[in-house]
Amino acid sequence: MEEKGRKKLSVEEASLKAESYCAYQERCQQEVRDKLYEWGLWPEAIENIIADLITNNFINEERFAKAYAGGKFRIKKWGRIKIKIALKQKRISEYCIKKALQEIDGDDYIKTLEELLEKKAGQSKEKNEFHKRYKLIQYAVSRGYENDLVQDVLKKMGIKEED
Numbered sequence: 001m002e003e004k005g006r007k008k009l010s011v012e013e014a015s016l017k018a019e020s021y022c023a024y025q026e027r028c029q030q031e032v033r034d035k036l037y038e039w040g041l042w043p044e045a046i047e048n049i050i051a052d053l054i055t056n057n058f059i060n061e062e063r064f065a066k067a068y069a070g071g072k073f074r075i076k077k078w079g080r081i082k083i084k085i086a087l088k089q090k091r092i093s094e095y096c097i098k099k100a101l102q103e104i105d106g107d108d109y110i111k112t113l114e115e116l117l118e119k120k121a122g123q124s125k126e127k128n129e130f131h132k133r134y135k136l137i138q139y140a141v142s143r144g145y146e147n148d149l150v151q152d153v154l155k156k157m158g159i160k161e162e163d
Contacts, residue, residue, distance in 0.1 A: 008039070008040035008041075009039045009040065009041065011041065011045045011048075011049070014036060014039050014041050014045070014049060015049050015052065017039070018032055018035070018036060018049055018053060018058075019053065019056075019058055021035060022053055022058035022059055023058065026063060026064045026067045026068070027059060027064060028059070028061060028064045028065075028068075028090045028091070028092060029050055029054075029059055029061065029091070030090050030091045031090070032049075032050060032053065032059060033046055033050060036049060036050075061092055061093060061096045062095075062096045062099055062100075064092070064096075065087055065092050065096040065097060065099065065100035066099065066100045066103050068083075068086070068087060068090075068100065069083045069087070069100035069101060069103060069104060070100075070103055070104070072086065073104050073108075073109070073112070077112055077116055077143065078143060078144045079109075079113070079140070079143050079144030079145035079146065080101050080104065080109070080144060080145075080146065081144040081145065081146060082143060082144020083100070083101065083144060084097055084101065084144075085144070087100065110149070110153065113140060113145050113149065113150065113153050114153055114156075114157070116139075116140060116143065116145075117136055117139075117140060117150070117153055117154065117157060118157065120135075120136055120139050120140075121136060121157070121159065124136070129159065129160075132159065133154060133159050133160075136150075136154060136159065137150050137151070137154070140153075
């Protein structure tokens with residue numbers, strides 16, 4: 001029986017459609033698995049299709065993790081902590097997450113954090129230095145940056161803790 005007018009795909013059709021889905025943009029196994037379930041396939045067929053996609057290099061978790069981490073850092077300016085959490089939610093292995101985070105250049109990372117904090121500090125209407133500092137820390141940590149690194153950058157910017 002068809003559900004809501006959608007016909008179920010055969011394994012061959014789903015396999016070809018999954019190849020196109022993966023060729024369009026980097027995908028992780030979980031995204032492909034979810035899509036295959038959405039198309040109404042059985043678990044055994046799904047795992048076979050995923051195995052074929054991995055064998056034919058349509059899916060590569062390490063390549064996906066590196067592309068994802070690089071994109072989120074460059075485009076959305078996310079910190080390592082937020083990227084790591086997002087990759088874990090996509091069920092990427094610790095090994096691949098570690099490899100992906102190593103791709104982020106340390107100097108670029110600090111420069112990006114400095115730019116974020118300078119922009120946010122410029123927009124802040126907070127008069128009290130202590131409150132301003134607190135808000136900047138909250139902002140950077142919510143973007144996924146490490147607290148100690150945020151503290152160091154703020155110190156370098158001249159926004160010191162209360163004496």
